[in-house]
Amino acid sequence: MQIVCKNLTFAYGKRGVTAVKNLSLTIDEGEFFGIIGETGSGKSTFIQHLNGLVKPTTCDELTVGEFNLLDKKCDYKKLRSKIGMVFQYPEYQLFAETVFEDVAFGLKNFASLTKEETEKMVKEAIEVVGLDYEKIKNKSPFDLSGGQKRRVAIAGVLVTKPEVLILDEPASGLDPEGKEQLLSLLHSLHKSFVKTIIMVSHDMNTVVEHCTKVALFNKGEIYCSGRPSEVFFKLEGLEEIGLEQPLTGYLKKELELKGVNIESDLTVDDFVYNLVKKLKQGS
Amino acid sequence: MFYIPFTCEKFFWVLKYNKSIKRGSLLKIIEVKNLTYAYAKGKEVLKNLNIEIEKGEFVAIIGHNGSGKSTFAKLLNALFVPKEGEVLVGGLNTKDKNSVHEIRKKVGVVFQNPDNQLVASIVEDDVAFGPENIGAKREEIEERINFALDAVNMQEFRKRTPTKLSGGQKQRVAIAGVLAIKPEVLVLDESTAMLDPRGRREVIEIVKDLNKKGMTVILITHYMEEVVNADRVIVLSEGEKILEGTPKQIFAKKEELTRVGLSLPPATILADKLREKGVNIGEVLTPQELKEELCKLFVKI
Amino acid sequence: MKDVSFGQYYNTTSFVHKMDARVKILLSIAYIVAVFLVKEFHFYGFLAAFLFIVLTTIFSKVPFFSVLRSVKGILFFVIFSAVLQIFFNTAGEVVFSWKFITITDKGLLKAGFIVCRIMMIVMGTALLTLTTTPVELADGIESLLSPLKLIKFPVHEFALIMSIALRFIPTLMEETDRIIKAQKARGADFESGNLIKRAKAMIPILIPLLVSSFRRADELADAMDARCYSGSKGRTKYKKQRITYRDIIGFLVLAGLIVGIVFLNGV
Structure with missing residues (x-):
């Protein structure tokens, strides 16, 4: 699924702050796309447009694969099963009594499946994030360690087999080892389980190490975008927009x-x- | 020629030593002796810990999630009391209920999530919370607010609502809230973990600056880059102190750090990789140091 | 979610902002009483109350829009009580009747009356919270309730709980917004289905919210302890309030309002 966005503007309320200004961006299928910018640069608002959680104030084109998000008849439910979104600190959304139920939540919302089918898909999602299905499925998500909780939350998004996976600061709060493990998990997911990964991050070293393309956000606009080697080499004044080389x-x-x-x-x-x-x- | 620095050092050491003898153990602001702590029976979070921290020192504590480092922070200001062993703050024992108030005046702790530390809806009211608690008079509270907000460079935000500030700014307010009590030791318990690079930079700069002015700083973190500023690094794993030394000494022990779920600062990792390829390069911690080393290499050519 | 202005302080300096919080609280109570004094179907009383609101808003430098917006939060409640009156009040003359539905003139008047009353009260109290910081508010309440200390009522704790609750409203709203979005991204549907289904759909929001509130409370307690909090004993106050000429003017204006309403009741 290719993502095309042309001249997107988003403002809170009528006279509110403009969070995203005239933004145009194309993300091709198969990319590991990095979105970088400091807090308040509009990156979170932008990604929430991609699955219709936020609607643009004005926009010329916004399509995700065959879905036209500017069309009033757009099937958001189907779209959201194809484009998974992992929020920052996703473990804070866990709610069910067991890991199995929590992971299955998304599936039940999107489609009516038989018990066997559900079990098969939940098992696959839990295993793909590197957890032991049999050991963990009946545990309460609140009894797990921080790293495990985060994996369960990601499994809960992967369970519908999305083509695109969007992650907002997936490694924040993890220790070096946890961070390393999570990034290698994303690496292994990329192109095997999901086709495209979009990762919001402000850790430059992580982004250049893993992303095929990046876009730098500053004050609601794209400061520059392209391959990491092009983008960062050219740039002056990264510190001024709140980032590090x-x-x-x-x-x-x-x-x-x-x-x-x-x-x-x-x-x-x-x-x-x-x-x-x-x-x-x-x- | 070579004898001079040695004797100098020794001279100062003797001086320090004498001072500490004369004034009791005043130079050691924190003494942790054989500390063991457990939340539930059997599961010990900290085991037989011995740590001494001197006045004016900048100590960094690193460890993986669940290594007990946050528990340690709470033991320093008597939020937790040791199960075995003891924690002394400026000679006061945290086990002594009558000293708790005094200890908390001496040791200020800033926590991870800035949102969950701010009690008031206006910056200056929040900073006033600590001084109010210790019973300061109105003029003195005013003076303390000014001092604290100046120290974190937030004076212009004084009348603002904290919820409308950025993460870094909120955390600076939280630091000001602690500084207003005028503690002798500032403990930062993963206070940069939830911030973006700008926020982290702001907080670290303030901490470095405070330390220069004489504040004892204990920085608990898992960002290896932040540790390079410290005088001393303590590595915790599974509740035990496994390493202790200067940042250079600690980061020379790559295998041990990786084994306990930690890593090296990015520049050190890169230098290591070069060394593996047979490049002769010195020990580095920061990007600047690495740059210098690389430049030296190319000048040789 | 972000539109709710109830309990939100509007930061500026004005005549009303500078008034003593205790006085403002007392005046608000007196104002509510005044609104209740308006006799049934004597709408002129509301006009006087509305005039009072407009006047106070002008002197407080708060945009009138913000005051009006406070009604939005309880719009459902307003409509609900109006509808209840319109459909279930059977007194008076019937103006409309269809099958089991009968609408009477009294019912309509009463609905209008209730809507006016609720709106006046909400706008008045919103002005209090818009011009008074939660801390001042809590301090004011603490000071007003202080006689209760004699009967061992924990006045200080009560006031602190309130000011912290107010402080956390925006934080928790942001959090709720995020959880809703996150569950929506996982296909959760809060808009369709019957009442039971919708109530059930709230579980994935309420449980994470509850868990996080407990975590926040825990961390906040630690942070307060770390900042030497040990109850009201030996505690001082940074902001002491004093009664000034502004408060006296406030008293007089409100007294005028009450007299006006009583007079208009007789018209």
């Missing part, structure tokens, strides 16, 4: 100032590889 981008730029050009993208491994190559060439 990714480490590799910073080093690349500083070395260039010293007359050393390193041809690499911004993932750590590629940077290290090319840096070592350069050093060997030199000596």
Whole structure:
């Protein structure tokens, strides 16, 4: 499913604050798309447009695959089963008595399935996030550890087998190991279980490491977008819009100032590889 | 020539030592002795912990989720009382019920979620909450509010509603609320975890600045980049202190850190990868240090 | 969700803002009594009350729109009580009748009367909360209730609970909004189905909200303890309130209103 958005503007109330201004963005199928920006830059408001939770004030085009969100007859329920959304701290939405019921919540809302079918899909969703179905299905979600809760919440979104998965700050509050595990989970989900991943984040190092494309939001507008290596290398003044340079981008730029050009993208491994190559060439 | 720094250091050490002998253990603002703590029977969150913190020190405590680091914060200001062992704050025992009020005046704790720490709907009223609790007079409260809001650079937001501020600003108000009690020790219990990079930067800058002015700081975090500012790092795992040392010493122990669910600052990770490929590069903690090292390498060529 | 202005302070400095909170609370109570004094079907009394609201709004520098908006939160209640009167009041002359539905003139008048009364009261109390910070409000109530300390009523705790409740309204509303959106994203439907189905659909919102409120309460208690809170004993107050000429003018204006209403009742 390709996502196309043209000239989207969103304002709270009639004379309220404009959260998103004249925003145009296309996200192709198969991308691991990073959306970056500080709190209040409009990134959360934007992603909530993609499954119809927020309706644009004005917009020229807003389509997700075959769904036209500007059409009044748009089937939001069907759309929401195709485009899963994981909010920040998703574990705070858990409510059911058992993990099974919580994960099955989405399924029951979207379709009437037989007991066997439901069980099969819930099992698949729980296993795909790396949890033991038999061990966990009858536990109360409130008795799990923080990391497990978050996985259960993500399973609750994956259970309808969405084509697009949107995550708002999926790693916030996790310790380094938990963060690493979650990101590798997303990596393994990408292109196997879900086709497209859109991740909202303000951790630049994570974004350059995992995303195929990024868009930088600033004050409701797109500051710039493209492949991470293009975007961060060109940019000046990231600090001013509340962000930090990714480490590799910073080093690349500083070395260039010293007359050393390193041809690499911004993932750590590629940077290290090319840096070592350069050093060997030199000596 | 080489003897001078050594003797200097020793001289200061002797001086410190003498001072502490003379004034009792005044230099050690916090002493944790054989501390064990458990919420329920059998499940110990902290085990046999021994930690001493000196006045003016900047100590960082790191550990995975559930390592007991937040519990530790609450033991420092008598929100929890040790099951075994003891916690002394400026010589006062947290077990002594009559000292609790005094201890909380000495140790201010800022928690993770700024929303859940603010009691009032106006910034200045919230900052006033602490001074009101310790029974300060009106003029003194005013003076304390000014001092605290200046320290966190929030004076202009004084009349605003905290709910309308950004995460970083809210957390700065929360810090001001603690500073208004004029504590000797500032404990930050994952206070940057819910903030965006700008918010985190704001908070860390304030903390560094306070420490420079003499405040003892205990920073509990799992952002490795924040730890590089500390004088000393303590690593907790499963309720036990497993490592202790300067940031450089700690981050040289990559295997041990990864084993307990932690990692290294991004610059250190990158430098490690270069070393694995046979590049001869020094120990680094920050992007700036790494840049310097890389520049040196290319200058050699 | 974000439109509800009940309990929301409007930040500015004005004549009304500077008035003593205790006085404002007493005046609000007196005002409510005044509104109740308006005799049935004597609508001029409401006109006087409305005039009073407009006047106070002007002197408080609060946009009139914000005052009006306060009614929105209880719109359902207003309509409900009006409908109840229209359909179930059988006194008076019948003006409309169809099958089992009979609408009388008395019923219509009474409905209009009740709507006016509720709106006047809500707008008046909204003015109180719009011009008084929750802390001032709580302090004011604490001060007014302080005689109750004699009978061991926990006045201070009561006031603190109220001010914290008010402080957390926007936070919890934001949270509710987020949970609703999150469950909607998982296909939850709050708009269709019968009453029982809709009530059941609230469970995925209410339980997370309850859990998070407990967590917040727990954390807040720790944060308050950490900031040396130990009850009202030995506690001082940063903002002390004093009665000024403004409060006396307030008293006089309200006295005028009551006299006006009593007079209009006789017309």
